[in-house]
Amino acid sequence: MSIITxxxxxxxxxxxxxxxxxxxxxxxxxxxxxxxxxxxxxxTSILEKTLSQLKDKINIAIVVGxxxxxxxxxxxxxxxxxVVQIVTHxxxxxxxxxxxxxxxNMNLDGIQLLIIENVGNLVCPANYxxxxxMKVVIASIAEGEDKPLKYPAMFRNASVLIINKIxxxxxxxxxxxxxxxxxxxxxPNLKVFQTSCTTNEGINEWCNWLEQKVNETWRKQ
Amino acid sequence: MHELSIAQxxxxxxxxxxxxxxxxxxxxIRLKIGKGAGVEPExxxxxxxxxxxxxxxxxxxxxxxxxxxxxxxxxCGEITTNNEFFAICPNCxxxxxxxxxxxxxxISEIEIEDKTGKQL
Numbered sequence: 579m580s581i582i583t584x585x586x587x588x589x590x591x592x593x594x595x596x597x598x599x600x601x602x603x604x605x606x607x608x609x610x611x612x613x614x615x616x617x618x619x620x621x622t623s624i625l626e627k628t629l630s631q632l633k634d635k636i637n638i639a640i641v642v643g644x645x646x647x648x649x650x651x652x653x654x655x656x657x658x659x660x661v662v663q664i665v666t667h668x669x670x671x672x673x674x675x676x677x678x679x680x681x682x683n684m685n686l687d688g689i690q691l692l693i694i695e696n697v698g699n700l701v702c703p704a705n706y707x708x709x710x711x712m713k714v715v716i717a718s719i720a721e722g723e724d725k726p727l728k729y730p731a732m733f734r735n736a737s738v739l740i741i742n743k744i745x746x747x748x749x750x751x752x753x754x755x756x757x758x759x760x761x762x763x764x765x766p767n768l769k770v771f772q773t774s775c776t777t778n779e780g781i782n783e784w785c786n787w788l789e790q791k792v793n794e795t796w797r798k799q
Numbered sequence: 800m801h802e803l804s805i806a807q808x809x810x811x812x813x814x815x816x817x818x819x820x821x822x823x824x825x826x827x828i829r830l831k832i833g834k835g836a837g838v839e840p841e842x843x844x845x846x847x848x849x850x851x852x853x854x855x856x857x858x859x860x861x862x863x864x865x866x867x868x869x870x871x872x873x874x875c876g877e878i879t880t881n882n883e884f885f886a887i888c889p890n891c892x893x894x895x896x897x898x899x900x901x902x903x904x905x906i907s908e909i910e911i912e913d914k915t916g917k918q919l
Contacts, residue, residue, distance in 0.1 A: 582909040702801035730884035731837045
Protein backbone atom coordinates (compact mmCIF):
# COMPACT_ATOMS: atom_id res chain seq x y z
CA MET A 579 0.00 0.00 0.00
CA SER A 580 1.14 3.55 -0.63
CA ILE A 581 -0.31 6.51 1.14
CA ILE A 582 -0.97 9.99 -0.15
CA THR A 583 -1.08 12.50 2.69
CA UNK A 584 -3.19 15.50 1.82
CA UNK A 585 -4.64 17.16 4.97
CA UNK A 586 -7.30 19.18 3.20
CA UNK A 587 -10.60 20.57 4.32
CA UNK A 588 -13.42 18.57 2.77
CA UNK A 589 -15.39 21.75 2.13
CA UNK A 590 -12.39 23.74 0.87
CA UNK A 591 -14.11 24.45 -2.45
CA UNK A 592 -17.07 25.99 -0.65
CA UNK A 593 -14.72 27.97 1.60
CA UNK A 594 -12.84 29.33 -1.44
CA UNK A 595 -16.04 30.57 -3.07
CA UNK A 596 -17.23 31.96 0.28
CA UNK A 597 -13.96 33.92 0.47
CA UNK A 598 -14.69 35.37 -2.99
CA UNK A 599 -18.20 36.34 -1.87
CA UNK A 600 -16.80 37.91 1.31
CA UNK A 601 -14.27 39.90 -0.70
CA UNK A 602 -17.05 41.18 -2.94
CA UNK A 603 -19.21 42.20 0.06
CA UNK A 604 -16.29 44.01 1.70
CA UNK A 605 -15.28 45.76 -1.53
CA UNK A 606 -18.87 46.86 -2.12
CA UNK A 607 -19.34 47.73 1.59
CA UNK A 608 -22.42 45.51 1.78
CA UNK A 609 -23.21 44.27 5.27
CA UNK A 610 -24.35 40.66 4.80
CA UNK A 611 -26.23 38.45 7.23
CA UNK A 612 -27.10 34.77 6.94
CA UNK A 613 -30.39 34.04 8.70
CA UNK A 614 -30.69 30.49 9.98
CA UNK A 615 -33.27 28.65 12.05
CA UNK A 616 -35.37 25.52 12.13
CA UNK A 617 -38.41 25.56 9.80
CA UNK A 618 -41.19 27.76 11.15
CA UNK A 619 -39.17 29.76 13.69
CA UNK A 620 -40.06 32.95 11.84
CA UNK A 621 -37.20 33.84 9.48
CA THR A 622 -39.48 35.25 6.79
CA SER A 623 -41.68 37.07 9.32
CA ILE A 624 -38.64 38.71 10.93
CA LEU A 625 -37.46 39.58 7.43
CA GLU A 626 -40.80 41.23 6.60
CA LYS A 627 -40.73 43.26 9.82
CA THR A 628 -37.13 44.26 9.16
CA LEU A 629 -37.97 45.38 5.62
CA SER A 630 -40.99 47.39 6.81
CA GLN A 631 -38.76 49.30 9.22
CA LEU A 632 -35.57 49.69 7.23
CA LYS A 633 -36.35 49.66 3.50
CA ASP A 634 -36.77 53.44 3.31
CA LYS A 635 -33.63 54.10 5.36
CA ILE A 636 -31.11 51.77 3.75
CA ASN A 637 -30.83 49.93 0.43
CA ILE A 638 -31.55 46.24 0.99
CA ALA A 639 -31.40 43.16 -1.23
CA ILE A 640 -32.59 39.67 -0.35
CA VAL A 641 -31.50 36.17 -1.29
CA VAL A 642 -33.92 33.55 -0.06
CA GLY A 643 -33.35 29.80 -0.10
CA UNK A 644 -35.97 27.09 0.03
CA UNK A 645 -36.10 23.42 -0.82
CA UNK A 646 -39.17 23.99 -2.99
CA UNK A 647 -41.45 26.87 -4.08
CA UNK A 648 -40.90 30.61 -4.37
CA UNK A 649 -43.53 31.42 -1.73
CA UNK A 650 -41.01 33.32 0.40
CA UNK A 651 -39.86 35.46 -2.52
CA UNK A 652 -43.50 36.28 -3.24
CA UNK A 653 -43.86 37.51 0.35
CA UNK A 654 -40.78 39.72 -0.08
CA UNK A 655 -41.57 41.04 -3.55
CA UNK A 656 -44.31 43.35 -2.27
CA UNK A 657 -41.62 45.48 -0.62
CA UNK A 658 -40.29 46.42 -4.05
CA UNK A 659 -36.67 45.55 -3.34
CA UNK A 660 -34.31 43.20 -5.25
CA VAL A 661 -34.98 39.58 -4.29
CA VAL A 662 -33.63 36.33 -5.72
CA GLN A 663 -35.18 33.01 -4.76
CA ILE A 664 -32.86 30.01 -4.73
CA VAL A 665 -34.72 26.71 -4.94
CA THR A 666 -32.34 23.97 -3.81
CA HIS A 667 -34.52 21.07 -5.09
CA UNK A 668 -33.99 18.87 -2.07
CA UNK A 669 -30.68 20.12 -0.74
CA UNK A 670 -30.96 21.09 2.92
CA UNK A 671 -28.74 24.18 2.91
CA UNK A 672 -27.42 27.01 0.79
CA UNK A 673 -23.78 26.82 -0.25
CA UNK A 674 -21.41 29.57 -1.31
CA UNK A 675 -21.74 28.78 -5.02
CA UNK A 676 -25.53 29.09 -4.97
CA UNK A 677 -25.18 32.49 -3.30
CA UNK A 678 -22.46 33.55 -5.74
CA UNK A 679 -24.68 32.66 -8.72
CA UNK A 680 -27.57 34.54 -7.11
CA UNK A 681 -25.63 37.75 -6.45
CA UNK A 682 -24.10 37.65 -9.93
CA ASN A 683 -27.67 37.93 -11.22
CA MET A 684 -28.48 40.93 -9.03
CA ASN A 685 -27.71 44.59 -9.40
CA LEU A 686 -25.93 45.31 -6.13
CA ASP A 687 -25.06 48.93 -6.97
CA GLY A 688 -25.74 51.02 -3.88
CA ILE A 689 -26.95 48.03 -1.84
CA GLN A 690 -25.94 48.43 1.82
CA LEU A 691 -27.50 45.35 3.38
CA LEU A 692 -27.83 41.87 1.91
CA ILE A 693 -29.96 39.44 3.88
CA ILE A 694 -29.61 35.77 2.99
CA GLU A 695 -32.48 33.69 4.31
CA ASN A 696 -31.13 30.16 4.51
CA VAL A 697 -33.12 26.93 4.23
CA GLY A 698 -34.93 26.12 7.49
CA ASN A 699 -32.53 23.68 9.15
CA LEU A 700 -30.38 23.96 12.28
CA VAL A 701 -27.83 21.32 11.25
CA CYS A 702 -26.40 21.57 7.76
CA PRO A 703 -26.17 25.35 7.17
CA ALA A 704 -23.68 25.53 10.09
CA ASN A 705 -21.03 23.86 7.91
CA TYR A 706 -21.40 26.12 4.89
CA UNK A 707 -19.79 29.53 5.00
CA UNK A 708 -21.53 31.77 2.46
CA UNK A 709 -19.16 34.72 2.88
CA UNK A 710 -21.51 36.59 5.22
CA UNK A 711 -20.42 39.03 7.92
CA MET A 712 -22.45 37.17 10.51
CA LYS A 713 -24.98 34.44 11.08
CA VAL A 714 -28.21 35.38 12.83
CA VAL A 715 -29.90 32.36 14.40
CA ILE A 716 -33.60 32.52 15.23
CA ALA A 717 -35.10 30.26 17.88
CA SER A 718 -38.78 30.50 18.70
CA ILE A 719 -40.38 30.07 22.10
CA ALA A 720 -42.52 27.18 20.84
CA GLU A 721 -39.39 25.14 20.09
CA GLY A 722 -38.44 24.96 23.77
CA GLU A 723 -35.27 25.84 25.63
CA ASP A 724 -33.05 22.94 24.60
CA LYS A 725 -32.43 23.85 20.93
CA PRO A 726 -28.99 25.41 21.61
CA LEU A 727 -27.85 22.21 23.33
CA LYS A 728 -29.15 19.98 20.56
CA TYR A 729 -27.69 22.06 17.73
CA PRO A 730 -24.61 23.63 19.32
CA ALA A 731 -22.62 24.22 16.13
CA MET A 732 -25.22 26.64 14.79
CA PHE A 733 -25.36 28.63 18.02
CA ARG A 734 -21.58 28.60 18.33
CA ASN A 735 -21.15 29.97 14.79
CA ALA A 736 -23.81 32.67 15.09
CA SER A 737 -23.20 36.23 16.29
CA VAL A 738 -26.83 37.08 17.01
CA LEU A 739 -29.67 35.10 18.57
CA ILE A 740 -33.23 36.30 17.99
CA ILE A 741 -35.70 34.63 20.34
CA ASN A 742 -38.91 34.96 18.38
CA LYS A 743 -42.62 34.44 19.19
CA ILE A 744 -41.96 35.87 22.65
CA UNK A 745 -45.72 36.56 22.89
CA UNK A 746 -46.28 32.79 23.17
CA UNK A 747 -44.30 32.52 26.40
CA UNK A 748 -47.42 32.34 28.58
CA UNK A 749 -48.83 29.46 26.51
CA UNK A 750 -45.82 27.15 26.58
CA UNK A 751 -43.56 25.43 29.10
CA UNK A 752 -40.54 27.18 27.64
CA UNK A 753 -38.19 28.63 30.27
CA UNK A 754 -36.89 31.83 28.64
CA UNK A 755 -33.98 32.31 31.05
CA UNK A 756 -32.89 28.73 30.54
CA UNK A 757 -33.11 29.14 26.75
CA UNK A 758 -30.89 32.21 26.93
CA UNK A 759 -28.46 30.58 29.37
CA UNK A 760 -28.18 27.46 27.23
CA UNK A 761 -27.35 29.60 24.21
CA UNK A 762 -24.85 31.74 26.11
CA UNK A 763 -23.10 28.69 27.57
CA UNK A 764 -22.52 27.48 24.00
CA UNK A 765 -21.52 30.95 22.84
CA PRO A 766 -21.02 33.69 25.45
CA ASN A 767 -20.53 36.32 22.74
CA LEU A 768 -24.08 36.03 21.32
CA LYS A 769 -26.02 39.27 21.06
CA VAL A 770 -29.58 38.35 22.10
CA PHE A 771 -32.87 39.96 20.98
CA GLN A 772 -36.40 38.96 22.02
CA THR A 773 -39.05 39.58 19.41
CA SER A 774 -42.64 39.01 18.45
CA CYS A 775 -43.82 39.57 14.89
CA THR A 776 -47.40 39.63 16.20
CA THR A 777 -47.04 42.34 18.86
CA ASN A 778 -43.87 43.94 17.37
CA GLU A 779 -42.11 43.60 20.71
CA GLY A 780 -38.35 43.86 20.27
CA ILE A 781 -38.51 44.58 16.53
CA ASN A 782 -37.30 48.18 17.01
CA GLU A 783 -34.31 47.08 19.07
CA TRP A 784 -33.30 44.52 16.45
CA CYS A 785 -33.78 46.91 13.54
CA ASN A 786 -31.92 49.77 15.24
CA TRP A 787 -28.99 47.50 16.01
CA LEU A 788 -28.94 46.17 12.44
CA GLU A 789 -29.16 49.67 10.96
CA GLN A 790 -26.20 50.75 13.06
CA LYS A 791 -24.15 47.75 11.87
CA VAL A 792 -25.03 48.57 8.25
CA ASN A 793 -24.02 52.21 8.68
CA GLU A 794 -20.72 51.23 10.31
CA THR A 795 -19.91 49.01 7.33
CA TRP A 796 -21.07 51.57 4.77
CA ARG A 797 -18.93 54.36 6.27
CA LYS A 798 -15.74 52.29 6.00
CA GLN A 799 -13.80 53.30 2.93
CA MET B 800 -28.88 15.17 4.66
CA HIS B 801 -25.83 17.26 3.77
CA GLU B 802 -23.68 14.14 4.13
CA LEU B 803 -24.35 13.47 0.43
CA SER B 804 -22.82 16.75 -0.69
CA ILE B 805 -19.92 16.19 1.73
CA ALA B 806 -19.40 12.72 0.19
CA GLN B 807 -19.32 14.33 -3.27
CA UNK B 808 -16.66 16.79 -2.06
CA UNK B 809 -14.58 13.89 -0.69
CA UNK B 810 -14.79 12.05 -4.03
CA UNK B 811 -13.83 15.20 -5.92
CA UNK B 812 -10.78 15.86 -3.71
CA UNK B 813 -9.73 12.22 -4.15
CA UNK B 814 -10.04 12.50 -7.94
CA UNK B 815 -7.92 15.64 -7.89
CA UNK B 816 -5.17 14.06 -5.79
CA UNK B 817 -4.84 10.55 -7.27
CA UNK B 818 -3.52 9.94 -10.82
CA UNK B 819 -6.36 8.76 -13.08
CA UNK B 820 -4.76 5.35 -13.73
CA UNK B 821 -4.82 4.62 -9.99
CA UNK B 822 -8.45 5.51 -9.31
CA UNK B 823 -9.41 1.81 -9.17
CA UNK B 824 -6.62 1.16 -6.63
CA UNK B 825 -7.90 3.56 -3.97
CA UNK B 826 -8.76 1.45 -0.93
CA UNK B 827 -9.04 3.71 2.09
CA ILE B 828 -9.78 7.41 2.48
CA ARG B 829 -9.01 8.65 5.98
CA LEU B 830 -11.03 11.48 7.43
CA LYS B 831 -10.77 13.47 10.63
CA ILE B 832 -14.18 14.64 11.77
CA GLY B 833 -14.72 16.73 14.86
CA LYS B 834 -17.56 15.74 17.18
CA GLY B 835 -18.99 19.21 16.68
CA ALA B 836 -18.75 19.21 12.89
CA GLY B 837 -22.42 18.28 12.58
CA VAL B 838 -21.63 15.27 10.40
CA GLU B 839 -23.14 11.85 11.07
CA PRO B 840 -20.39 9.26 10.26
CA GLU B 841 -22.83 6.47 9.35
CA UNK B 842 -24.80 8.73 7.02
CA UNK B 843 -21.57 9.90 5.42
CA UNK B 844 -20.35 6.32 4.84
CA UNK B 845 -23.75 5.37 3.44
CA UNK B 846 -23.73 8.36 1.07
CA UNK B 847 -20.15 7.75 -0.02
CA UNK B 848 -20.75 4.05 -0.72
CA UNK B 849 -23.82 4.98 -2.76
CA UNK B 850 -22.06 7.49 -5.02
CA UNK B 851 -19.01 5.27 -5.73
CA UNK B 852 -21.00 2.13 -6.51
CA UNK B 853 -20.77 2.42 -10.29
CA UNK B 854 -17.35 4.10 -10.42
CA UNK B 855 -13.67 3.12 -10.51
CA UNK B 856 -13.59 3.97 -6.79
CA UNK B 857 -16.04 1.23 -5.86
CA UNK B 858 -13.48 -0.59 -3.65
CA UNK B 859 -12.70 2.53 -1.62
CA UNK B 860 -13.88 2.81 1.97
CA UNK B 861 -13.97 5.71 4.37
CA UNK B 862 -12.08 5.46 7.64
CA UNK B 863 -13.32 8.10 10.04
CA UNK B 864 -11.42 9.29 13.08
CA UNK B 865 -13.67 11.23 15.45
CA UNK B 866 -11.92 14.16 17.09
CA UNK B 867 -13.10 15.19 20.58
CA UNK B 868 -13.60 18.75 21.74
CA UNK B 869 -10.56 20.44 23.16
CA UNK B 870 -10.90 23.94 24.41
CA UNK B 871 -8.73 26.47 26.17
CA UNK B 872 -10.15 28.79 28.81
CA UNK B 873 -9.77 32.44 27.82
CA UNK B 874 -9.55 33.30 31.52
CA CYS B 875 -7.08 30.90 33.15
CA GLY B 876 -5.61 29.10 30.12
CA GLU B 877 -6.64 25.59 31.25
CA ILE B 878 -6.98 23.12 28.35
CA THR B 879 -9.85 20.62 28.62
CA THR B 880 -11.00 17.67 26.53
CA ASN B 881 -14.69 16.89 26.44
CA ASN B 882 -17.10 14.77 24.43
CA GLU B 883 -19.73 17.49 24.41
CA PHE B 884 -19.77 20.90 22.84
CA PHE B 885 -20.72 22.36 26.17
CA ALA B 886 -17.54 24.14 27.20
CA ILE B 887 -17.10 25.15 30.81
CA CYS B 888 -13.63 25.49 32.25
CA PRO B 889 -13.35 22.88 35.04
CA ASN B 890 -10.68 25.00 36.69
CA CYS B 891 -12.41 28.39 37.01
CA UNK B 892 -15.97 27.85 35.71
CA UNK B 893 -15.56 30.35 32.86
CA UNK B 894 -17.61 29.67 29.70
CA UNK B 895 -15.60 31.99 27.48
CA UNK B 896 -13.35 29.46 25.81
CA UNK B 897 -11.47 29.04 22.59
CA UNK B 898 -12.19 25.80 20.73
CA UNK B 899 -8.95 24.11 19.70
CA UNK B 900 -10.28 20.88 18.15
CA UNK B 901 -13.63 19.24 17.47
CA UNK B 902 -14.86 21.21 14.47
CA UNK B 903 -12.66 19.49 11.87
CA UNK B 904 -13.99 18.15 8.61
CA UNK B 905 -10.74 17.12 6.98
CA ILE B 906 -9.50 14.50 4.56
CA SER B 907 -6.09 13.41 5.80
CA GLU B 908 -4.84 10.41 3.80
CA ILE B 909 -5.64 8.31 0.78
CA GLU B 910 -4.34 4.75 0.73
CA ILE B 911 -3.64 3.21 -2.65
CA GLU B 912 -2.90 -0.41 -3.42
CA ASP B 913 0.59 -0.94 -4.89
CA LYS B 914 0.96 -2.19 -8.43
CA THR B 915 2.49 -5.38 -6.98
CA GLY B 916 -0.15 -5.73 -4.30
CA LYS B 917 -2.80 -8.41 -4.40
CA GLN B 918 -6.31 -7.38 -5.34
CA LEU B 919 -8.60 -7.23 -2.37
